[in-house]
Amino acid sequence: MSANSPSADAFSHLYSSHHGWLYSWLWRKLGSREDAAELAQDTFVRLLSAKPSDELAEPRAYLTTVAHGLVVNHWRKLALERAYLSALEARPEMLAPSPEERALVIETLCQIDAMLERLAPKARQAFLLAQLDGLTYAQIAEQLGVSDRMVKKYMAQAMLQCMLLVAS
Template identity: 75%
Template sequence: MAYFSNPPLGDSLEQVYHRHHGWLYGWLWRKLGSREDAAELAQDTFLRLLSGKPADVLQEPRAYLRTVAHGLVVNHWRRRELERAYLDALAARPELETPSPEQRALALDALMHIDAMLERLPAKVRQAFLMSQLDGLTYARIAAELGVSERMVKKYMAQAMLQCLLLNIQ
């Protein structure tokens, strides 16, 4: 679907915002069930538009806004899911080991970076890495599961480990 046209159509960002913000907010509210989250993601959607293509070349503003907003909703849900899993893991720890709010924020940020890195990996590389790191499987077992050679699993692991090093999480 073409979201942009070559000749400008004349709508400024302000016009696009005034014409479509209410609709986008309503669409997000129905998706998220939260007025606060809908307002935040609507603003983020327009910020993406502001930093991307000029609004005056949008041919289908609602389709473009919905596509951008959908990506933000997916990221929002993924972040919530990671936060929930992290908080569940924290709840299982003894209270003396509970990290500070700052440590929690840093850990959640690191998890988001790791999740984004994993999503960018090719499927078999991601699967091999997770089977090794989370399930503790040997390379031979991973090779059998994925239907590839052990040598290929080593290549997959090297590729995944390189991406981990490139994350540069502090």
């Protein structure tokens, strides 16, 4: 998008017309000026990446939808961080990871969480029952009310997502 193209002009107008409103909306949702500023910026970056048509019929509705998704991801990340930090508090101090290790673990947990969200609910549940609870496929099938064959399909879907996560 060149600086003087119609798309750049439309984006510039959209940004100047709606950034303040979006920032305020996010600030009310999040209660943090810093997080609101960051997510407002991320919303417009997503808009640039999506390359919508030059004119949006309902720009605030579009921006709200994109921003809402970012807010949900933000809250999920915070919940993962709190859970991880809570688990760390239970460890002896000499075993506590460095700040760099913590950041890597939190980033990895967020990637795993996003991967799990891409799975269908039953596939996600089957994967978690196998990995966290150590259930057999037969036990998972009984608990989910599906066939063993279906559990194998669910696990194949989950493993594919794991492979894609590792490959990225």
